[in-house]
Amino acid sequence: MSTTMSTKILCKDAEATALKLRLDTGLRVRLAARSNEYTKSTSGLAPTYLQANLVVLPSRYAADFRGLCARNPVPCPLIAESSSVGNYSSLKSYLPRLSTSSQLAAGLDLRTDCPRYNVYDGSRLSKAGVSAVTDEWTDDHVAFLIGCSHCFESALECAGFTVRHSVQDRTVPIYRTSVPLNPSGIFTGSTYVVSMRPFPKKDIERVREITRAYAPTHGEPLAWGWDALARLGIADIDLPQWGDAPLTEDGQQPLGTLVGDDNNVPVFWGCGVTPQEAIMKAPLEGTILAHAPGHMLVLDCREDDVL
Amino acid sequence: MSTTMSTKILCKDAEATALKLRLDTGLRVRLAARSNEYTKSTSGLAPTYLQANLVVLPSRYAADFRGLCARNPVPCPLIAESSSVGNYSSLKSYLPRLSTSSQLAAGLDLRTDCPRYNVYDGSRLSKAGVSAVTDEWTDDHVAFLIGCSHCFESALECAGFTVRHSVQDRTVPIYRTSVPLNPSGIFTGSTYVVSMRPFPKKDIERVREITRAYAPTHGEPLAWGWDALARLGIADIDLPQWGDAPLTEDGQQPLGTLVGDDNNVPVFWGCGVTPQEAIMKAPLEGTILAHAPGHMLVLDCREDDVL
Numbered sequence: 050m051s052t053t054m055s056t057k058i059l060c061k062d063a064e065a066t067a068l069k070l071r072l073d074t075g076l077r078v079r080l081a082a083r084s085n086e087y088t089k090s091t092s093g094l095a096p097t098y099l100q101a102n103l104v105v106l107p108s109r110y111a112a113d114f115r116g117l118c119a120r121n122p123v124p125c126p127l128i129a130e131s132s133s134v135g136n137y138s139s140l141k142s143y144l145p146r147l148s149t150s151s152q153l154a155a156g157l158d159l160r161t162d163c164p165r166y167n168v169y170d171g172s173r174l175s176k177a178g179v180s181a182v183t184d185e186w187t188d189d190h191v192a193f194l195i196g197c198s199h200c201f202e203s204a205l206e207c208a209g210f211t212v213r214h215s216v217q218d219r220t221v222p223i224y225r226t227s228v229p230l231n232p233s234g235i236f237t238g239s240t241y242v243v244s245m246r247p248f249p250k251k252d253i254e255r256v257r258e259i260t261r262a263y264a265p266t267h268g269e270p271l272a273w274g275w276d277a278l279a280r281l282g283i284a285d286i287d288l289p290q291w292g293d294a295p296l297t298e299d300g301q302q303p304l305g306t307l308v309g310d311d312n313n314v315p316v317f318w319g320c321g322v323t324p325q326e327a328i329m330k331a332p333l334e335g336t337i338l339a340h341a342p343g344h345m346l347v348l349d350c351r352e353d354d355v356l
Numbered sequence: 357m358s359t360t361m362s363t364k365i366l367c368k369d370a371e372a373t374a375l376k377l378r379l380d381t382g383l384r385v386r387l388a389a390r391s392n393e394y395t396k397s398t399s400g401l402a403p404t405y406l407q408a409n410l411v412v413l414p415s416r417y418a419a420d421f422r423g424l425c426a427r428n429p430v431p432c433p434l435i436a437e438s439s440s441v442g443n444y445s446s447l448k449s450y451l452p453r454l455s456t457s458s459q460l461a462a463g464l465d466l467r468t469d470c471p472r473y474n475v476y477d478g479s480r481l482s483k484a485g486v487s488a489v490t491d492e493w494t495d496d497h498v499a500f501l502i503g504c505s506h507c508f509e510s511a512l513e514c515a516g517f518t519v520r521h522s523v524q525d526r527t528v529p530i531y532r533t534s535v536p537l538n539p540s541g542i543f544t545g546s547t548y549v550v551s552m553r554p555f556p557k558k559d560i561e562r563v564r565e566i567t568r569a570y571a572p573t574h575g576e577p578l579a580w581g582w583d584a585l586a587r588l589g590i591a592d593i594d595l596p597q598w599g600d601a602p603l604t605e606d607g608q609q610p611l612g613t614l615v616g617d618d619n620n621v622p623v624f625w626g627c628g629v630t631p632q633e634a635i636m637k638a639p640l641e642g643t644i645l646a647h648a649p650g651h652m653l654v655l656d657c658r659e660d661d662v663l
Contacts, residue, residue: 119571123427123538229535229587231430231578231626234568261541264426271538280536319538 065089074098076155078347079162085180088164090343097203099266099352100345101128101194102321103163104328105182105338108134111191113234117327118195120231124241124319125327126196126265128355129153135188144265147350153194154348160186165341172329178341185336192338195321196266197345198244200352201259208259212246214293217300220343221246222289223320227282230327239327243271243281243317245295247304250311260318265355273316275309286315291322291342372396381405383462385654386469392487395471397650404510406573406659407652408435408501409628410470411635412489412645415441418498420541424634425500427538431548431630433503433572435662436460442495451572454657460501461655467493472648479636485648492643499645502628503573504652505551507659508566515566520554521600524607527650528553529596530627534589537634546634550578550588550624552602554611557618567625572662580623582616593622598629598649 072078072087075098081087091100106114111134118127132139132150137159140150147153154162160183168176168185198221202212214221221244228241248256253273261269272281287294287305295304297313307313328337340346379385379394382405388394398407413421418441425434439446439457444466447457454460461469467490475483475492505528509519521528528551535548555563560580568576579588594601594612602611604620614620635644647653 116568116571116575120430120575122429229579233576234564257541261423264423268423268427269540272536 069094075347075349078164079154079157082164082180083158083161088180088344091164091345091347092199092343095347097351097353099128099348099350099354100197100199101348102197102324103159103192103194103338103340103346104324105159105186105190105192106328106333107335107337108189108191110235110331110333113236114193114324114328116233117230117236117324118193120233121241121323122264123267123271124230124243124321124323126267126319127193128196128265129194131159131190131192134191137186137190137192140192140194144350144355146354146356151349153350154346159192159346163340163344163346165344167339167341169329169337169339171334171337172331178344182338185338187336190336190338193324194346194348195324196355197321198267198318200266200355201263201268201318202246203352204259204263205256208255210248210252210256210259213298214246214295217296219293219296221292222286222295223291223322224281224283224317225290225326230323235331235333236327237331239323239330241271241281242290242320242322242326244292244320245286245289245315245317247295247313248316250314253314253316256316262356263352266352267319267321270316270318274314277315277317281317376401382654382656385471386461386464389471389487390465390468395487395651398471398652398654399506399650402654404658404660406435406655406657406661407504407506408655409504409631410466410499410501410645410647410653411631412466412493412497412499413635413640414642414644415496415498417542417638417640420543421500421631421635423540424537424543424631425502427540428548428630429571430574430578431537431550431626431628432634433574433626434500435503435572436501438466438497438499441498444493444497444499447499447501451657451662453661453663458656460657461653466499466653470647470651470653472651474646474648476636476644476646478641478644479638485651489645492645494643497643497645500631501653501655502631503662504628505574505625507573507662508570508575508625509553510659511566511570512563515562517555517559517563517566520605521602524603526600526603528599529593529602530598530629531588531590531624532597532633537630542638542640543634544638546630546637548578548588549597549627549630549633550590551599551627552593552596552622552624554602554620555623557621560621560623563623569663570659573659574626574628577623577625581621584622584624588624
């Protein structure tokens with residue numbers, strides 16, 4: 050690499066870092082996403098601001114999807130939806146402490162305010178990672194915002210716990226399970242999807258306690274222990290279906306080399322990929338929109354507002 | 357049997373029938389239970405009035421139990437709780453359409469208004485079928501009312517469907533499953549308990565649709581089909597853990613003689629025994645109170661008020 054090119058890359062990195070630092074509120078992230086000034090993952094952006102998964106469905110599926118969330122609140126915590134069919138700028142909140150749309154996200158445009166989107170034709174991905182869905186949005190679409198686990202991870206870090214994938218700069222490992230979701234209308238036959246973070250056995254009760262309060266963002270773990278893998282129908286801890294494979298604390302070995310170890314006990318939470326899976330498995334027709342993985346909608350409210 | 361004795365029995369039956377007919381509102385049932393004029397099962401009493409399962413816990417377990425219901429709303433639909441710790445006469449409603457305690461049950465006394473109660477010392481049954489728990493109730497107790505399936509059974513009957521155990525004058529069969537509950541605090545390691553009603557395969561979508569609306573009383577089925585037994589971990593349809601074994605339509609054979617039959621497909625709903633099981637499995641201490649099985653609390657609101 051020539052010195053000139055290397056300097057250019059360094060400059061670009063410095064610019065990117067400066068931009069990231071400037072995106073310190075939900076509103077700033079949304080505006081930068083809207084103008085395409087920012088089109089990357091929202092991980093680490095606007096600390097303490099609540100981030101949400103976005104799912105947009107044709108209105109004929111809205112009641113069944115609302116029911117799916119109501120019947121499976123641990124993996125599918127619904128925090129808000131379009132205030133009316135076709136509305137991309139105003140939300141109905143399900144968070145008890147935040148009643149108005151502007152408390153959630155002022156001046157919102159759900160068609161542009163995620164950094165990246167995926168577009169599906171039924172269950173077939175038709176466009177990956179587009180920067181806006183203005184052309185795809187119709188007056189028959191209904192948006193749903195689902196809580197995400199960034200929220201309780203921050204709380205764990207504040208309490209002095211190490212969230213391993215985070216310090217190792219990896220993506221949280223995510224697994225399909227055999228635990229059935231409670232079906233709702235057209236959404237049948239799906240199962241829980243879970244995320245995993247390892248903790249020492251002695252810390253698990255405290256980890257449960259800290260995350261319990263964050264009910265709209267999955268709340269406390271749904272299972273823990275090496276024996277939980279069998280109960281959840283997870284064949285191999287080293288082969289997550291999404292995210293990066295988990296590692297030992299020193300980052301040198303797969304976590305599966307420590308099966309049974311009390312200092313590295315897998316702890317499983319409900320995961321927002323669950324409703325996406327349920328949608329992909331259902332025989333839906335029409336245009337479905339979602340944020341691209343990791344490119345979430347960042348809100349104006351704070352993580353502690355879900356408490 | 358002598359003619360005199362037979363006449364006496366007939367008179368007694370006629371009296372009992374007359375009493376049942378007079379108990380045509382929730383209030384009348386509660387007052388008759390309070391005075392011990394009526395001490396039998398509430399099945400068939402006060403048609404259209406909402407009946408509820410009662411669980412009363414020491415206050416230190418209240419938050420965890422509330423969380424258990426919130427995280428598992430299909431088998432544990434919480435419809436109300438004591439408006440404050442120790443309160444046996446006023447309820448906080450979780451039904452969206454009924455906000456005041458008096459809309460649920462005017463002049464309530466939770467210590468006397470079920471026809472029969474069970475008393476537990478921790479998880480040990482210490483008194484079965486007592487007519488009041490006035491002496492056991494303390495100012496540290498919190499009562500929880502959980503929805504029950506009578507509600508959607510009425511709706512199915514109104515729509516012209518046969519609820520088989522009901523026309524056969526038997527108790528609905530209830531099964532333990534291997535599907536894990538989402539844990540909440542001290543309530544860990546429990547599984548769903550489900551009730552079963554057989555329907556012809558062609559009717560299942562309509563049965564799902566009718567019961568879907570009754571979200572606070574378990575809502576739509578959580579599984580259906582002969583293959584659902586394996587998914588739920590139910591070993592034998594003819595050996596329910598509670599209630600009566602299910603029969604063929606003519607009442608002559610166990611339902612299990614028809615495995616695979618499309619006219620007798622098992623349909624499973626979440627069951628209010630689930631929270632009772634979770635309580636019995638948890639390492640609780642102190643005095644726990646509950647209605648005796650079948651001897652429910654009858655409310656002033658109507659079944660359709662949960663819609």
